[in-house]
Amino acid sequence: MRKLLQLLETIGAVFAFFLDVLQIAATRPRYVGEMLRIMAVLVRRCIIPVGLAVAPIGAVISLQGLDIFRMFGLDRMLSSLLGTAIFREYSPALASVMVAAQAGSSIAARVGTMKVRGQIDALAVMSVDPMRYVVVPGVIACMLVTPLLDVMTNVLGVFSGWLFAVPLGGVDHGAFMEHLTAQVTPADLWVGMGKCMIFGTAVGLLAGYLGINTKGGAEAVGKAANDTVVYTIVIILVVDYVVSMALLGVGI
Amino acid sequence: MGPLLRHMYEAGVGSVGLLTILTLFAGLNLSVQSYATFERFGGQDFLGMFAGVGGVRELYPVMAAVVCGARIGANLAAALANMKISEQVEALEVMAIDPMRHLVAPRLWAVTLALPILCGYANVVGIGASYLGAVGQLGLDGGTFVSQLHEFVGLLDLGVGMFKGLIFGWLVALISCFHGYRALKKEGAEGVGVATNRAIVHGAVMCILLNLVISWVLYG
Numbered sequence: 001m002r003k004l005l006q007l008l009e010t011i012g013a014v015f016a017f018f019l020d021v022l023q024i025a026a027t028r029p030r031y032v033g034e035m036l037r038i039m040a041v042l043v044r045r046c047i048i049p050v051g052l053a054v055a056p057i058g059a060v061i062s063l064q065g066l067d068i069f070r071m072f073g074l075d076r077m078l079s080s081l082l083g084t085a086i087f088r089e090y091s092p093a094l095a096s097v098m099v100a101a102q103a104g105s106s107i108a109a110r111v112g113t114m115k116v117r118g119q120i121d122a123l124a125v126m127s128v129d130p131m132r133y134v135v136v137p138g139v140i141a142c143m144l145v146t147p148l149l150d151v152m153t154n155v156l157g158v159f160s161g162w163l164f165a166v167p168l169g170g171v172d173h174g175a176f177m178e179h180l181t182a183q184v185t186p187a188d189l190w191v192g193m194g195k196c197m198i199f200g201t202a203v204g205l206l207a208g209y210l211g212i213n214t215k216g217g218a219e220a221v222g223k224a225a226n227d228t229v230v231y232t233i234v235i236i237l238v239v240d241y242v243v244s245m246a247l248l249g250v251g252i
Numbered sequence: 253m254g255p256l257l258r259h260m261y262e263a264g265v266g267s268v269g270l271l272t273i274l275t276l277f278a279g280l281n282l283s284v285q286s287y288a289t290f291e292r293f294g295g296q297d298f299l300g301m302f303a304g305v306g307g308v309r310e311l312y313p314v315m316a317a318v319v320c321g322a323r324i325g326a327n328l329a330a331a332l333a334n335m336k337i338s339e340q341v342e343a344l345e346v347m348a349i350d351p352m353r354h355l356v357a358p359r360l361w362a363v364t365l366a367l368p369i370l371c372g373y374a375n376v377v378g379i380g381a382s383y384l385g386a387v388g389q390l391g392l393d394g395g396t397f398v399s400q401l402h403e404f405v406g407l408l409d410l411g412v413g414m415f416k417g418l419i420f421g422w423l424v425a426l427i428s429c430f431h432g433y434r435a436l437k438k439e440g441a442e443g444v445g446v447a448t449n450r451a452i453v454h455g456a457v458m459c460i461l462l463n464l465v466i467s468w469v470l471y472g
Contacts, residue, residue, distance in 0.1 A: 052461065056463065068301065074419055085431075088288075113441075224323075226323070230323055234273060244288070
């Protein structure tokens, strides 16, 4: 019971934190330079792990899907399954999980280190709002970088799927491309990128919240970084399911 | 044996709650999203096969490896790096206790043995969740789902899933112990953070890449 209350309290605190971030992001002054700097760091640090993690997924879908589709003589349709699965589901979810593992944990560690060293309080003393200068640029950077990475992983995932279907699996290239372009619509891309924006915001928000609430020493910083990764993965999967249900209901 | 069992308990039982929540939603989502895809060409009835084959062979083992890898690997790397920077490892060496044998080996064995069990558990929860999603939410016929599952998912597939778990467990433990053990004293607390971060990211990427290789060899 006490654990449940604690959980509810934490959820409430994160929600209040989210409202704070929204309010600060809507008002001046904005530290755009700081945000761009964080974005550049995130892209540089994430691009290789995210690419390496998502690219094999397309290949696996082709590998397994081809087996199944062959049974019904539908192997020309493989690309429509591959395209929708990559664009709508696997690329956004997995890219966000990797952003959480790489960027989320490093943001939480950075903010947490600043906190335990007293740099956050020092900022406040200099009448620079630490939320405004440290947390909000990180949240916005995550929100913008994740969809960008998603576009890259879409291309990589479909390419690796093509590689395993056409040259290695013996599907006709023309049929593959035809079903891909016929079934995958811009709506699929927007759905994926929209999900990525939500997931990216969750990554930045949790990293900021756990980072700025770090208490104690080096171990607490490590714990904040770990917790960011684990909790964000939970949030990503739960939100993913809710969004999928909602989209199915609306019929997009 | 004592340390081995303790590490297995920490890694395995400690991850069950997290894994249950995640597999539940991943299984539900697998049903919902493949329904949305298959509906486009009228193949809803094959949902059971798709959720079974895709889930048991690929999704659940990889997810268990990435998620438990993130949790277990980070703990391993942080623990070892902490011991390294506080010179506990050197202290063991002074007492003529081999730190590799005493610290690294039990952790490596524990995670290698715990992850296949977690993968098997994830398979069960995931299939149950897929059934719930397909029958309870989407209103598909339960009998069709089960017969599809029965026809296309065999014991062999479950075995492959657990075999993947064994390989992933070994890989995650090896990578985390490597990064944890490599932390240097002069790096201090930051070294611990770097080691855990690398353990999580390298572990996840290597598991996903190796999954493709194993699937290619077995099913390609």
